[in-house]
Amino acid sequence: MDKYCFLNGEIIPLTEAKIGIEDIGLLRGYGVYDGLAVIKGKVFRFEDHWNRFISGAHALSLNIPITPEKTKEVIEELAVKNGFDQRANVRLILTGGKTLNGIEYDFNKPTFYILVEKWEPLPEDYYKNGTKLITYRHAREWPTHKTTNYIQAVSLQDLRKEQKAVEILYVYDGEILECATSNIFLVKNGKLITPSDGILGGITRKVILELAKASGQYEIEERLVYEDELKTADEIFITSSFKDVVPVVNIDDFEVGNGQVGPITKDLMQAFAKVTNMG
Template identity: 35%
Template sequence: MAKQVYLNGELVPQAEAKVSVFDHGLLYGDGVFEGLRAYRGKVFRLTQHIDRLYDSAKGIWLEIPLTREAMADAVDATVAANGLSDCYIRLIVTRGAGSLGLDPRKCSNPQVIIIADSIALYPAEFYEKGLEIITSSVIRNHPAALSPRIKSLNYLNNILAKIEGIQAGCIEALMLNHKGEVAECTGDNLFLVKKGGLSTPSLEAGILDGITRDFVLEIAAEQGVPAVERPLTKHDVYIADECFLTGTAAEIIPVVKVDSRVIGDGKPGPITRRLEKRFREETGK
């Protein structure tokens, strides 16, 4: 059965899901998106994702032509129409078709697109054995130029860092901010474990306000694991006892080597495993 894509109020076959070549989402990356997950037929933290989508849209002066409640219903309907229980969902809102210029006032009819499909961001073996990553020379966008808290359709900054990682034989790369501090990876937030406590960069480091990141902070508190949001350097990463990444697509994945430095004993650590277990319990995975 052909995949059904939600497009502006209708579910249409994948081959018929089309937007104009004059859409500013295509021409300029002018739009916003969310990545969501459904587990056992229920979308994980749907309200938080919808809220972040609308915050991103407000940040770029884009009015979404649906209420939040209607958007949530459309996400659920798309998952159901594709007969999926566990899946990844991409929710996109573009500026709409306009002229060959930057003026958003000359665009009309923002496009609302919802895709439900399977995804495997990293091979299963890396969840068991851990990732090896490098630090990219590509710095994270300066937050005064483009707030990383806006999930815009322009991900070229992250893609350039991803390319550098791939060329170095790694499938993920760490990005620093304009101060030389640790920000995040190309598609994930980062956590360190040192002496039984968690550390992660704060939002002021120029990172995405990750929803899985927030969940990890919640379950750490629930389990009595101390956690702090603070500036981190590469040195902090190198000397960590454990390191792991979080994200909707990635979920929770351990990192065992960074820039050829072995993290801890080179194996996923006990706190990482505890948090992974609690995550699976919550999602039913």
């Protein structure tokens, strides 16, 4: 089955979707990105993703050549056209278009495209028995925006696989920040704790905070989180639009809490699954 995408105003076959090699998204890595889930034909939390996307575009002075309504419509159309009736991964990419003078671009001629791809769920066992993180000393350059700069993340994939880890946790200056493509939560004495600054505000993270708050069961702390707290946490989990809520039972060479997926993690995994209708 041929796959389709959306490139600069048109839905076209993915095999024909190409851009010029002078694009500043390539030459200078100048672009913003977003990753969304389309679930049973509907984009999950479209407005939140869109707001993040436009905030990144503004930060980079990029012109978004499409309305949110049209974007949502195209995503849902591509999900059908590509045969993903259950769930798919969506990527929005916006660059400055053709490079001028080696380092500039024409604001009025951006490159914008949408990919709707097969969703590959993590193994069931990861959700049941938990996963491992490895830590790496790094802080992203533009942490609050989702730029296309994932050089550090991509370069660590071999190490991640070697170490049988699901994600790489960036720590910097004694602080826990975020994973390469996920956010992190700690549970301690029934409190839900997550880093507040120097991170990308994930949409799954946002929904988890909303659910935890609405349940009235958990105290929530969004704050600076120290690396030391990893070793004393009762539970840890990560969140991402393509992975949902994933329990973490090992970090580097130590076990988290009692090494089992904890009750609060399980509770929030269930609550999240209900929201996405995947539960």
